[in-house]
Amino acid sequence: MTGSDAHEAVAQAFEAQRERLVAVAYRMLGSRMDAEDAVQEAWLRLARQEPATIDNLAGWLTTVVGRVCIDVLRSRKARPEAPSDQLPELLVAADAGDTPEDEAVLTDSVGLAMMVVLDTLRPAERLAFVLHDMFAVPFEDIAPIVGRSTDATKMLASRARRKVQDRPRASEEPKRQRAVVDAFIAASREGDFEGLLRVLDPDVTWRAYTGRGVVVRRGATEVATRAQLGAKAQVSTSPVFVNGEPGFVVWNRKGTPLGVMACTVADGRIIEMVSVTDPARLASMDLPRSG
Known part of the structure; x- marks a missing residue:
């Protein structure tokens, strides 16, 4: 395979991963625009990488997006914004009956109560919980992203899980x-x-x-x-x-x-x-x- 063919194959593989990466970043950042920006940053870094140096593209991209999201969250903590700016993005769809007109709103969004709780987690806790509990990424793969041991990463996710489990939950049709x-x-x-x-x-x-x-x-x-x-x-x-x-x-x-x-x-x-x-x-x- 020529160099150009290899890069084309990587680009196609990236597009196949884009939807999942945006979903990860959205749950991390609470903003569709910020999520798209994080994934775009991953693409820019991928474009500068030699394809032959990447053994597992999905894992490599998840790592990059995770680290970008942690940087964004830490930046937010370092420069607190007005309280009204801390609310996660609201995805609003008309209620025409039993379901929203835009089915993607339910499919792609996370319940607002959940997003509010996620926003209270520390960046590393949030990443460990999101990747493991929402996307089934093994702790062994998450540990290098947050810079902790596997056991310490499990503890991060456990603390986050306890906070999330205390959130209000809907129980009606x-x-x-x-x-x-x-x-x-x-x-x-x-x-x-x-x-x-x-x-x-x-x-x-x-x-x-x-x-x-x-x-x-x-x-x-x-x-x-x-x-x-x-x-x-x-x-x-x-x-x-x-x-x-x-x-x-x-x-x-x-x-x-x-x-x-x-x-x-x-x-x-x-x-x-x-x-x-x-x-x-x-x-x-x-x-x-x-x-």
Whole structure:
């Protein structure tokens, strides 16, 4: 095989790996754009590498993407951004019935509650967990990427796993989840405090990402009291899926989005809520239009 043929074969092999690499990077970075950039960086490094020096292309690419992602995460930690910028990317699709119009949103995305938890992990913990638990990469292959022994890498993944297992989890079928979210919307519109308490878990958490930072409310009473403030407001809502979870977009009378909310439902009640009202972030999102 000539040199040009070898490079062409490597390019084709890279394209075959691209989708998996983007999936890994997205779970690491929480941003589709950043994930694409990480994979592009891997391609640039591959283009400078002699094909004959790579024994296992898939493993080599995973290593490079993993290290690029760790560098990005460490860079974020070194220069903290505004709290409103720490929210993972939201993938929003219209809810036309049982499933999103764009099936890829459910297939490619990770539940928002999961992404929020992943974002709290240390870079090495996150990589060990993502590669091993989500992509079945052996610890022996992950260890060199994070610069730890195999046993130490197992401990990283174990710590991450414990944090992830504590996250809120949906336990209802999609139709039931939507019915609970619709009941929340209706009670909010009517200022029905008791109705809100019926659909909110007593320990519900609401993380609101605003233009000024993150506001966290805990407990059904506090959340219901805040939700009541929207009673009789001249707004409309559109049902959507947010990273695969039921939610809604709030619009004003001019058709401008005022907010996006995602809800995690378990045992007939909302246990976790994440909302975005930051105008700059809303303006950058591709939201289904209000009906």
